[in-house]
Amino acid sequence: MDRIQIPATSRSPLVDFDFPAGRLLLRGESYPEDAAAFYGPLLQALRACLEEEATPLTFEVALSYFNSSSAKALMNLFMPLEEAAEEGRAVTIRWLYAEGDDTIAEAGEDFAADFSHAQFEMVQETTA
Amino acid sequence: MSGEPLAQGAPRRGGSLRGAGPLRRGDAPADLGFTGVPTTQDGGADTMRPGALRGAARGRNLDGLAHTLFLRLSPVIAAVVLTTQVVIAWVNYGDQIRLSGERAQLMADMTARALAHPGWTTDYARPLQAVGLDPAFRYAVLRDASGNVVARLGEEPRGRNFERIQVSAEIDPGTAAQPAGSLTLVLSAEDLRANAEKQFVMVLGASLVLMLAFALALRLAVGRHVLVPLRRLLSAMGQVEHKEWVTVDLAGRRRPSREIADISAAFNRMVEGLRSGDEARNLLAELERTHARLAEANGLVMESLGYARRIQQAVLPGPDATLGEAGFEVAVLWEPLHVVGGDYYWIEEIDGLAIVVVADCTGHGVPGAFLTLIVATALDRILHDRGLRRPDEILAVLDGVVRTRLRQDGTASDGSDDGLDCGICVVDRANDTLDFAGAGLALTVLAEGETTRVKGRRHGLGYRRTGREEPFAAIRLPLRDGQTFFLMTDGVSDQMGGPSRRLLGHRGVAEILRRHRRLSLAEQVSALEAALAAHRGPEPRRDDMALVAFRPRSG
Numbered sequence: 001m002d003r004i005q006i007p008a009t010s011r012s013p014l015v016d017f018d019f020p021a022g023r024l025l026l027r028g029e030s031y032p033e034d035a036a037a038f039y040g041p042l043l044q045a046l047r048a049c050l051e052e053e054a055t056p057l058t059f060e061v062a063l064s065y066f067n068s069s070s071a072k073a074l075m076n077l078f079m080p081l082e083e084a085a086e087e088g089r090a091v092t093i094r095w096l097y098a099e100g101d102d103t104i105a106e107a108g109e110d111f112a113a114d115f116s117h118a119q120f121e122m123v124q125e126t127t128a
Numbered sequence: 129m130s131g132e133p134l135a136q137g138a139p140r141r142g143g144s145l146r147g148a149g150p151l152r153r154g155d156a157p158a159d160l161g162f163t164g165v166p167t168t169q170d171g172g173a174d175t176m177r178p179g180a181l182r183g184a185a186r187g188r189n190l191d192g193l194a195h196t197l198f199l200r201l202s203p204v205i206a207a208v209v210l211t212t213q214v215v216i217a218w219v220n221y222g223d224q225i226r227l228s229g230e231r232a233q234l235m236a237d238m239t240a241r242a243l244a245h246p247g248w249t250t251d252y253a254r255p256l257q258a259v260g261l262d263p264a265f266r267y268a269v270l271r272d273a274s275g276n277v278v279a280r281l282g283e284e285p286r287g288r289n290f291e292r293i294q295v296s297a298e299i300d301p302g303t304a305a306q307p308a309g310s311l312t313l314v315l316s317a318e319d320l321r322a323n324a325e326k327q328f329v330m331v332l333g334a335s336l337v338l339m340l341a342f343a344l345a346l347r348l349a350v351g352r353h354v355l356v357p358l359r360r361l362l363s364a365m366g367q368v369e370h371k372e373w374v375t376v377d378l379a380g381r382r383r384p385s386r387e388i389a390d391i392s393a394a395f396n397r398m399v400e401g402l403r404s405g406d407e408a409r410n411l412l413a414e415l416e417r418t419h420a421r422l423a424e425a426n427g428l429v430m431e432s433l434g435y436a437r438r439i440q441q442a443v444l445p446g447p448d449a450t451l452g453e454a455g456f457e458v459a460v461l462w463e464p465l466h467v468v469g470g471d472y473y474w475i476e477e478i479d480g481l482a483i484v485v486v487a488d489c490t491g492h493g494v495p496g497a498f499l500t501l502i503v504a505t506a507l508d509r510i511l512h513d514r515g516l517r518r519p520d521e522i523l524a525v526l527d528g529v530v531r532t533r534l535r536q537d538g539t540a541s542d543g544s545d546d547g548l549d550c551g552i553c554v555v556d557r558a559n560d561t562l563d564f565a566g567a568g569l570a571l572t573v574l575a576e577g578e579t580t581r582v583k584g585r586r587h588g589l590g591y592r593r594t595g596r597e598e599p600f601a602a603i604r605l606p607l608r609d610g611q612t613f614f615l616m617t618d619g620v621s622d623q624m625g626g627p628s629r630r631l632l633g634h635r636g637v638a639e640i641l642r643r644h645r646r647l648s649l650a651e652q653v654s655a656l657e658a659a660l661a662a663h664r665g666p667e668p669r670r671d672d673m674a675l676v677a678f679r680p681r682s683g
Contacts, residue, residue, distance in 0.1 A: 029624070031670055033493075036545060065624055065631055067671055068549060068568075069490045072591060076545075079594060103621060103633035110586050114596055 470496020471674030547590025619671030
């Protein structure tokens with residue numbers, strides 16, 4: 001499984017899915033006009049990766065804004081991770097939010113409720 | 129110019145060196161001056177396109193210029209060379225004449241001396257014959273003292289004086305008492321004259337050869353280093369005039385003069401400048417055309433969207449939806465991000481119940497607007513046909529309608545995965561209760577300076593089933609005076625901005641609402657809108673916004 005790297009745009013986040021290293025990253029803002037088109041290939045790649053290997057995975061999400069379609073897409077990404085964790089794979093979700101950003105923190109807490117097997121960490125990033 | 133008949137006798141251009149020689153000097157001033165130099169185009173026509181640079185190069189073409197230069201210079205040089213040579217020849221000739229005269233005098237003196245003996249009047253033959261041996265000798269006459277001719281040798285010369293040298297010597301009586309007399313000697317000067325003439329002719333010939341060589345060298349040099357490069361420049365200029373961006377490379381065998389090389393370099397720079405300028409102009413024009421096409425396309429899209437907005441607004445509750453009879457003050461903020469949007473609200477009074485629905489369909493713009501139409505139709509059926517009044521029931525049925533409409537219950541993986549967040553309030557003024565059910569959309573209550581957020585279930589309506597959906601549940605709140613209720617989509621709180629470039633969030637919105645709680649509801653909503661814009665600053669909005677605020681009228 002190859003690494004997927006997509007630079008950030010004003011409407012889509014930086015994507016760095018380093019499957020060989022087991023590190024996935026989304027950073028930036030996410031409100032693409034067609035969220036399904038943007039996240040669809042990522043979801044497929046993630047599924048393929050989960051079928052292939054059994055190495056530990058860490059998924060870092062550091063979004064400062066995402067629209068509801070992106071939220072849905074995130075949920076779609078999280079579900080196979082939770083299933084993989086249920087099957088015994090070491091999966092960690094790191095939800096990064098800026099200090100004082102209640103909206104993103106709250107959204108992270110909402111997502112955390114969906115996980116019972118994967119580890120979901122809330123990580124506050126202090127702004128420099 | 130070319131049609132002008134050539135003046136009679138004027139040298140034709142290209143007639144090589146005609147009229148250039150020294151012998152034609154007399155002709156030159158009248159016929160070979162500037163005015164007489166023909167400026168025909170026969171040499172330039174092949175390089176000059178019609179209209180190309182004719183104005184600038186009018187007057188004299190390049191060959192003509194060289195010709196004129198040659199014609200003006202060569203007579204002067206010829207005259208100087210010739211005059212010098214003639215003067216030298218003349219001086220030589222004079223010297224020769226003088227020398228010959230002296231020699232003749234010497235001969236005469238010597239002969240006279242040889243004759244000076246007493247019997248010379250009879251014995252004169254030998255000295256006289258000796259004189260006669262001289263090749264230049266013509267005539268000699270011996271006279272006695274009384275002038276009678278004693279003897280003659282040769283023929284008495286006739287004709288022009290300048291062709292002979294005549295000298296005489298006295299025969300002195302001397303000590304030997306010889307009889308006195310005189311000897312007159314005439315020598316020919318024809319050889320000298322012939323010599324001088326020969327010299328003159330040679331000088332003339334040399335001058336001609338010199339002129340010829342000069343003319344040829346000049347022509348060759350001017351042609352090679354000036355005319356040919358200039359022709360190439362002219363030809364290139366003609367092409368440039370027609371926007372063929374050619375440059376001139378004058379390196380090589382026919383090296384131009386330095387000035388022309390400089391001109392060529394400047395010309396090449398100019399062509400480069402023109403070429404890039406022209407390309408920039410073309411690009412700009414292309415850009416303008418593209419821009420115009422884009423503007424037109426955008427205009428069409430915006431026109432179409434404007435039309436769509438009118439339809440969407442017609443589907444939304446009108447301004448008469450005020451819940452006035454149910455005893456509520458209502459204010460609405462509905463602002464799609466792109467003319468039309470996925471945010472939708474419903475305000476209706478049915479059977480004494482005030483029903484307020486706010487929905488946030490996935491996406492915005494046209495796709496969002498499509499979903500709002502499904503929601504509008506579904507709500508109409510749920511509220512009017514099926515008469516449902518419990519918010520959790522309404523949500524459940526709405527969820528089912530959306531799934532059915534978007535065929536989300538099938539197993540097809542390419543089906544829609546869209547949905548909506550929705551919050552519903554059903555207010556019963558008679559019993560002073562408010563029933564709220566939400567799916568991804570919370571109710572904000574502002575009372576006594578405090579805000580409370582009542583959340584429904586996390587997941588929205590629609591979307592493909594994940595199996596994690598929570599059941600719908602309604603929450604009943606007691607209605608009290610001084611309460612204000614807000615149903616708003618996340619577009620209201622998701623305002624990126626501020627010094628730390630962060631989302632405003634629910635707390636930010638709640639704080640703004642608290643700050644303006646004493647205003648009328650409409651003013652409060654306006655103040656919120658202004659505060660949101662202030663928070664955004666230069667950041668663009670991210671989403672559609674919809675907010676319905678309502679508060680029970682007191683009393």
